[in-house]
Amino acid sequence: MKTATFEQIRKMVYDRSGICLGDNKLALVRARIAKRMRALKITDYSRYLEYIVSDESGVEIQQMLDAISTNVTSFYREPAHFDFLDQVVTRWVEKGARQLRFWSAASSTGEEPYTMSIELAEIIEDRPVDVKILATDISTKVIRQSLHGCYSVDKIAPVPENLRRKYFVRQGTNGNSDYAVGERLRQMVIFRQFNLSSFPYPIQGPLDMIFCSNVMIYFDRQIRGKMVNEFYRVLRPEGYLIVGHAESITGMAKGFKCIKPSIYLKE
Numbered sequence: 685m686k687t688a689t690f691e692q693i694r695k696m697v698y699d700r701s702g703i704c705l706g707d708n709k710l711a712l713v714r715a716r717i718a719k720r721m722r723a724l725k726i727t728d729y730s731r732y733l734e735y736i737v738s739d740e741s742g743v744e745i746q747q748m749l750d751a752i753s754t755n756v757t758s759f760y761r762e763p764a765h766f767d768f769l770d771q772v773v774t775r776w777v778e779k780g781a782r783q784l785r786f787w788s789a790a791s792s793t794g795e796e797p798y799t800m801s802i803e804l805a806e807i808i809e810d811r812p813v814d815v816k817i818l819a820t821d822i823s824t825k826v827i828r829q830s831l832h833g834c835y836s837v838d839k840i841a842p843v844p845e846n847l848r849r850k851y852f853v854r855q856g857t858n859g860n861s862d863y864a865v866g867e868r869l870r871q872m873v874i875f876r877q878f879n880l881s882s883f884p885y886p887i888q889g890p891l892d893m894i895f896c897s898n899v900m901i902y903f904d905r906q907i908r909g910k911m912v913n914e915f916y917r918v919l920r921p922e923g924y925l926i927v928g929h930a931e932s933i934t935g936m937a938k939g940f941k942c943i944k945p946s947i948y949l950k951e
């Protein structure tokens with residue numbers, strides 16, 4: 685791939701998603717796009733770029749974003765965050781909360797919002813509490829996978845056995861089985877495609893808690909700052925913003941109080 689082609693792809697990705705591809709990402713971009721090019725029988729990177737630009741439907745740029753984005757995730761990825769969710773929601777429910785709203789703002793293939801839903805279902809049991817989790821991602825591919833909601837034995841491994849039995853339906857034969865998300869969890873989670881780098885967000889709130897983990901690392905400081913302002917706007921006072929452990933919003937979290945590493949309270 686010529687440097688000029690990489691520069692154009694990099695600009696296109698930034699303009700459409702806010703994702704900053706550093707100079708060291710050329711090999712990664714080349715490898716991820718190559719698969720898509722093979723499917724289209726295009727052998728030259730600059731031809732592929734022309735193809736994207738000429739596709740006025742916008743389908744190909746979405747395909748490219750799907751290919752470029754990093755979707756690594758897992759059930760219970762950052763256990764301390766789910767312990768915190770348990771602790772806070774138990775308190776809210778004991779105090780009589782009857783409606784709770786959550787947002788998993790870069791939900792990837794669904795493991796994060798479904799983990800949230802397991803924990804929430806465990807707390808709420810059969811109390812009349814209306815709970816919804818909005819789960820969003822820029823990639824249409826991961827949203828489709830999330831809606832499908834089937835996870836391999838390896839992927840489901842972090843979910844304790846008793847919760848697996850309770851909230852998933854085992855499919856297929858022993859050697860080759862999947863776990864499908866059950867109805868109780870599906871009813872709680874609403875999946876939507878959503879671009880976190882497009883402002884202002886079409887969300888009114890008020891939300892009780894936002895998980896925005898392991899995505900800010902891909903954005904520059906300017907976009908991260910705008911995101912934090914939008915999270916502040918849509919959260920209710922005393923609501924929480926949770927980011928990844930490797931991320932920090934220090935210096936841009938005006939109005940937020942850091943109460944634990946990577947957990948912020950809207951004051």
Ligand SMILES: C[S@@+](CC[C@H](N)C(=O)[O-])C[C@H]1O[C@@H](n2cnc3c(N)ncnc32)[C@H](O)[C@@H]1O
Pocket residue numbers: 700701702703753754755756757758761789790791792793796820821822823826878879880881896897898899902928
């Ligand atoms: C590494 S995954 C994080 C998944 C999950 N939050 C976790 O911590 O396990 C990052 C996700 O951010 C999504 N993403 C990247 N840019 C985005 C944007 N501009 N708007 C929304 N989602 C974006 C990617 O598609 C990917 O699924």
